[in-house]
Amino acid sequence: MPPIAEITRRRLLASAGVGAAALGVGGGGLLAGRQLADASDAGTGSVPFYGEHQGGIATAAQDRLHFASFDLLSEDPAELRELMRAWTVAAAEATAGEMVGNVNEVPLAPPDDTGETVGLLPSRLTVTFGFGPTLFAKPGLGLGEKRPAALRQLPPLPGDELDPNQVGGDICVQACSDDPQVAFHAIRNLARIGRGTVAMRWSQLGFGRTASTSRSQETPRNLMGMKDGTANIRAEDGEAMERFVWVGDESPRWLRGGSYLVTRRIRMLLEVWDRAALQDQERTIGRHKYSGAPLGGSDEFESLPLGAERNGHPVIPVDAHVRLASARENDGARILRRGYSFTDGVDESLGELEAGLFFISFQRDPEQFVAIQRRLGSFDALDEYIKHVGSALFALPPGAEPGGYVGEALLA
Amino acid sequence: MHRNLVRTLICLGAAALLTALATACGSSDDETDATTMSGKLRSETSPQVELAVADYRTYLEENTALLVANTKPFVAAVVAGDVGAAKARYAAARIPYERIEPVAESFGSLDPRIDARENDVPANQFQGFHRIEKALWEEGSTKGMAPVAKQLQADVEELAAKVKTVDLQAVQIANGANELLGEVSASKITGEEERYSHIDLVDFEANVEGSLAAFEAVKGLLDESDPGLSGEIEADFKMVSNSLEPYRTPDGFVSYTELTKADTKKLAVAIDTLAEKLSQVPAAIVSSEHQ
Numbered sequence: 001m002p003p004i005a006e007i008t009r010r011r012l013l014a015s016a017g018v019g020a021a022a023l024g025v026g027g028g029g030l031l032a033g034r035q036l037a038d039a040s041d042a043g044t045g046s047v048p049f050y051g052e053h054q055g056g057i058a059t060a061a062q063d064r065l066h067f068a069s070f071d072l073l074s075e076d077p078a079e080l081r082e083l084m085r086a087w088t089v090a091a092a093e094a095t096a097g098e099m100v101g102n103v104n105e106v107p108l109a110p111p112d113d114t115g116e117t118v119g120l121l122p123s124r125l126t127v128t129f130g131f132g133p134t135l136f137a138k139p140g141l142g143l144g145e146k147r148p149a150a151l152r153q154l155p156p157l158p159g160d161e162l163d164p165n166q167v168g169g170d171i172c173v174q175a176c177s178d179d180p181q182v183a184f185h186a187i188r189n190l191a192r193i194g195r196g197t198v199a200m201r202w203s204q205l206g207f208g209r210t211a212s213t214s215r216s217q218e219t220p221r222n223l224m225g226m227k228d229g230t231a232n233i234r235a236e237d238g239e240a241m242e243r244f245v246w247v248g249d250e251s252p253r254w255l256r257g258g259s260y261l262v263t264r265r266i267r268m269l270l271e272v273w274d275r276a277a278l279q280d281q282e283r284t285i286g287r288h289k290y291s292g293a294p295l296g297g298s299d300e301f302e303s304l305p306l307g308a309e310r311n312g313h314p315v316i317p318v319d320a321h322v323r324l325a326s327a328r329e330n331d332g333a334r335i336l337r338r339g340y341s342f343t344d345g346v347d348e349s350l351g352e353l354e355a356g357l358f359f360i361s362f363q364r365d366p367e368q369f370v371a372i373q374r375r376l377g378s379f380d381a382l383d384e385y386i387k388h389v390g391s392a393l394f395a396l397p398p399g400a401e402p403g404g405y406v407g408e409a410l411l412a
Numbered sequence: 413m414h415r416n417l418v419r420t421l422i423c424l425g426a427a428a429l430l431t432a433l434a435t436a437c438g439s440s441d442d443e444t445d446a447t448t449m450s451g452k453l454r455s456e457t458s459p460q461v462e463l464a465v466a467d468y469r470t471y472l473e474e475n476t477a478l479l480v481a482n483t484k485p486f487v488a489a490v491v492a493g494d495v496g497a498a499k500a501r502y503a504a505a506r507i508p509y510e511r512i513e514p515v516a517e518s519f520g521s522l523d524p525r526i527d528a529r530e531n532d533v534p535a536n537q538f539q540g541f542h543r544i545e546k547a548l549w550e551e552g553s554t555k556g557m558a559p560v561a562k563q564l565q566a567d568v569e570e571l572a573a574k575v576k577t578v579d580l581q582a583v584q585i586a587n588g589a590n591e592l593l594g595e596v597s598a599s600k601i602t603g604e605e606e607r608y609s610h611i612d613l614v615d616f617e618a619n620v621e622g623s624l625a626a627f628e629a630v631k632g633l634l635d636e637s638d639p640g641l642s643g644e645i646e647a648d649f650k651m652v653s654n655s656l657e658p659y660r661t662p663d664g665f666v667s668y669t670e671l672t673k674a675d676t677k678k679l680a681v682a683i684d685t686l687a688e689k690l691s692q693v694p695a696a697i698v699s700s701e702h703q
Binding site: 073103108192 | 583648677681684685688689691692694695698
């Protein structure tokens with residue numbers, strides 16, 4: 001079936017003269033893989049789907065998110081393989097700016113592609129797949145022995161106020177794009193392809209990235225008005241990526257070159273936060289609100305003066321968020337943050353905004369996140385203004401090659 | 413399956429039907445585009461297509477006859493002012509209608525007159541089954557309902573008459589199978605259909621039965637072009653039927669109000685799974701019709 005003439009996104013890409021976007025890497029980048037090719041913020045290009053690593057991890061953070069957690073309905077291993085095969089093909093089509101499937105112009109047949117992205121550029125769409133601990137517990141799938149020891153349900157953490165409907169999942173899909181319709185379309189079409197094999201468990205739309213994952217990106221602000229992601233690992237920092245993000249030999253072979261994904265839906269009590277004095281807001285986080293510079297500092301990117309004191313008190317308070325989250329306070333542990341702001345309307349019982357941060361982090365070992373969150377959940381001044389209401393952990397396989405599918409090494 | 417039960421209840425000669433159908437199909441028309449719901453006759457009909465259409469017409473007529481037969485005692489109870497008896501007879505009248513609903517919808521105002529819910533129509537046009545349902549369950553009375561009930565009887569009889577001569581095509585029948593599942597998704601799973609009596613699961617099963625009957629009518633055509641899909645759909649119909657079982661009671665189904673979100677989600681997932689595959693049938697049987 002030939003593509004619809006004149007309006008395929010591929011043609012639009014060609015006529016706009018956009019090929020692989022220019023490399024925007026600063027000096028010293030050691031990263032292999034093609035995902036860096038889109039490091040610019042320009043956001044009209046196509047991120048290659050296949051490669052050593054899945055996209056959407058080291059990819060420069062796009063502006064929009066659609067995240068979905070699925071329950072697997074069947075324990076037939078062949079069905080799961082077929083699902084990942086079909087999902088891989090569809091994801092590769094969508095990220096390349098092609099329509100999903102090949103039955104899209106038969107009058108009597110419902111089109112394979114739902115159509116809302118026809119005429120839109122892929123806008124750096126990435127689609128990333130992960131497997132939750134519960135998948136490995138399904139006896140019929142026979143995956144029990146392949147579960148990495150580190151892939152266990154996150155333990156209860158201080159400050160948790162988890163809604164069971166927002167927790168967990170057997171399989172996840174993260175779709176990120178600069179165009180919200182493109183991100184939405186990816187999840188919607190994958191959910192449709194998965195009809196009968198998986199059912200949606202929960203999903204999250206995110207607007208506004210709350211991290212920079214590339215040096216070429218300016219630090220965005222989260223809904224508290226604070227710059228978020230200043231000290232984040234950057235994709236160009238190959239050494240940090242290898243050390244803190246990409247899974248290595250400590251893991252079963254099928255996961256090497258992948259990562260662990262933690263999601264935490266963090267509700268912000270914005271009405272309360274907005275009443276706090278500027279000084280209190282800054283002391284809660286540990287940074288000046290507008291410049292993003294650490295308290296006691298003048299430049300956003302200077303290192304935290306954790307030892308500095310004034311009048312016998314630490315300049316950055318002992319319970320300040322950036323102190324408690326810092327690598328120094330956590331035995332050098334770092335995580336790659338890649339979250340998004342969200343709002344889901346109104347909490348009817350309060351007449352208040354249901355909004356906050358859909359926190360996403362990638363780490364080589366979930367324990368990196370757990371250790372940091374244990375500390376934050378116990379001592380962070382920020383806890384007065386937030387609630388963790390959702391949580392999930394997934395193991396993300398490495399990238400796939402054309403003809404293969406994501407998760408093949410696990411499922412084949 | 414209720415379909416077989418219905419066959420034994422109503423005596424209709426299949427041969428007589430085929431004869432009537434053959435006469436109706438006599439006029440030729442070089443139309444080869446069979447895509448609309450308007451019921452245009454096809455010029456080329458293989459014996460298999462004729463059989464599919466005849467099969468489904470039998471099902472339609474059996475159910476409209478049952479609809480007329482079951483509405484009578486319901487109406488009688490309403491007219492007599494017997495709320496208890498009317499309530500008890502309501503479901504039996506609903507079932508045959510919900511099996512064939514898309515066909516009724518093709519006749520313009522008949523469906524709103526028989527089956528509209530309160531906010532589907534302006535207040536002064538709210539009549540039919542659900543107007544009476546509201547009176548019985550919400551008001552606990554039949555006051556003012558006698559004329560509504562009599563009009564309902566007249567409307568179902570009109571439907572039974574119209575169905576005898578409606579033009580049918582295989583693709584249209586296959587579309588009807590899909591529409592019935594759409595009905596389930598839109599109003600039965602949500603409890604919006606039977607707002608006062610809460611017998612939505614009764615309607616749910618009837619919609620699915622009707623969908624299965626339509627599918628079975630065209631299955632022979634589908635087997636020619638895509639036997640794999642045909643087998644999968646059959647399995648999915650069984651799966652949907654199984655998913656309803658936990659809610660069955662000796663005299664019907666549990667009230668919709670007893671379903672939790674987890675219950676409705678299970679049912680919705682089952683229906684969505686079946687419907688996604690069933691939606692591929694119209695295109696598949698057209699390709700077989702062109703052989």
